[in-house]
Amino acid sequence: MTLAIFDLDNTLLAGDSDHAWGEFLVEEGIVDAEAYRKANDRFYQEYLNGELDILSYLGFALQPLAIHSMDELLEWRAKFMDKKVRPMLQAKASELLDSHRERGHTLMIITATNRFVTELIADVLGIEHLIATEPEMVNGRYTGGIAGTPSFQEGKVARLNDWLATTGESLDGAWFYSDSHNDVPLLEIVDNPVAVDPDPKLEEFAKNKAGAL
Numbered sequence: 001m002t003l004a005i006f007d008l009d010n011t012l013l014a015g016d017s018d019h020a021w022g023e024f025l026v027e028e029g030i031v032d033a034e035a036y037r038k039a040n041d042r043f044y045q046e047y048l049n050g051e052l053d054i055l056s057y058l059g060f061a062l063q064p065l066a067i068h069s070m071d072e073l074l075e076w077r078a079k080f081m082d083k084k085v086r087p088m089l090q091a092k093a094s095e096l097l098d099s100h101r102e103r104g105h106t107l108m109i110i111t112a113t114n115r116f117v118t119e120l121i122a123d124v125l126g127i128e129h130l131i132a133t134e135p136e137m138v139n140g141r142y143t144g145g146i147a148g149t150p151s152f153q154e155g156k157v158a159r160l161n162d163w164l165a166t167t168g169e170s171l172d173g174a175w176f177y178s179d180s181h182n183d184v185p186l187l188e189i190v191d192n193p194v195a196v197d198p199d200p201k202l203e204e205f206a207k208n209k210a211g212a213l
Helices: 008-012 017-027 033-049 054-061 070-088 091-102 115-125 154-167 181-187 200-212
Strands: 003-006 106-114 129-138 141-147 175-178 192-195
Touching: 003 008, 003 091, 008 017, 008 091, 008 106, 008 115, 008 175, 017 033, 017 054, 017 070, 017 106, 017 115, 033 054, 054 106, 054 141, 070 115, 091 106, 091 115, 106 115, 106 154, 115 129, 129 154, 154 181, 175 181, 181 200, 192 200
Parallel strands: 003 106, 003 175, 106 129, 175 192
Antiparallel strands: 129 141
16 A cells, blocks of 8 residues: 555645634634634744644633534534635645555545544545644534644654554555644655655755755
8 A cells, every 4th residue: 555645724725724713713713813823823823933833822722612612513513614724735746645545545634623623624635534733522522632643744744643553554555734843754764755845944855855866
């Protein structure tokens, strides 16, 4: 089995679903607009700069899941999908996914964005395997905490290795597509790393890597 692995935000999607979820919460009046937008934008800029403290961010991002009922969250997520996610879907991403399907590859998304936000997106894209940051849940409610290792930077490699060990699969011939320098740890261990609309740091890394070959 050959794995075709994809980052989600700004790779398969023309935008960032995690940041967009925060914007959605603001626009719907679910959170304090000024304070939440300011923090959401600050964390996103830190992510782009490669300076994000993932645990601090998740403490912020997962809190709304903890203070609302599952019924409310599911209703909001359906609206979020229509309002924010569907406009981010790209024909070129669908074509890329289809090209790997035609080669018999197994498709996977690996993303730092939490599973609550991303599991429906994976379904819409027709991708069975999803590794995402796992929000902790107790007695059917989110706690605001994290279950296990966040799938961010080196955490993506750790989570993928756990999946490989569990399934008995390997990275032989694997592909990984990403836009972000935060994904260099995973890009470095696959046979076929692909920079997609790379941020400046990843573009520089890719040029230096190519020059060293």
